[in-house]
Amino acid sequence: NAGVTQTPKFQVLKTGQSMTLQCAQDMNHNSMYWYRQDPGMGLRLIYYSASEGTTDKGEVPNGYNVSRLNKREFSLRLESAAPSQTSVYFCASSEHRAIQPQHFGDGTRLSIL
């Protein structure tokens, strides 16, 4: 099915380890987003990419880096994981930045011990 695909679905890390969350969309969308979802806090924007080749910080970018590898793929990297980064991470896409996020992946559940 067309949509946003995130890998992995689950991951457990130790404090200080690094990892990259992968996201790919096959709808030819220009804009892509990374959110984190924490209980009682809704979704918060980490980074977004308005178009291929550009990335910008969102509300909570500290501790994260992103790469817009091509139009399809937008990865999120944790260089040195901390327990405060335990969360559910969602990737989303939209046709362009003026449109709200239209499609979300099913999330990556990340636990940092």
Place this chain on the structure above:
Amino acid sequence: AQSVAQPEDQVNVAEGNPLTVKCTYSVSGNPYLFWYVQYPNRGLQFLLKYITGDNLVKGSYGFEAEFNKSQTSFHLKKPSALVSDSALYFCAVRDGGATNKLIFGTGTLLAVQP
């Protein structure tokens, strides 16, 4: 600064009864308002949006929302609830064209009892 509030953590309704999930917002410019739904272990799904025009907006799955500028509200409604509507609902707001940033509410869990 823009913000959005969902005053109820949970709404309980019997199947077949009308449902309302409340949302209020604060922006400095013209509000762009959105509703999303999240089923367990899934990402958010877009339901509907208000940008301009008619205050009553119709969306997916029989949902609608009413924009009320004087009360700064954008409540989600459905005339007859289904058990399958049980999910987590998020309201979100964007400050018109001033920013690309979407601010989400904390979510309201809708429980529809058979």
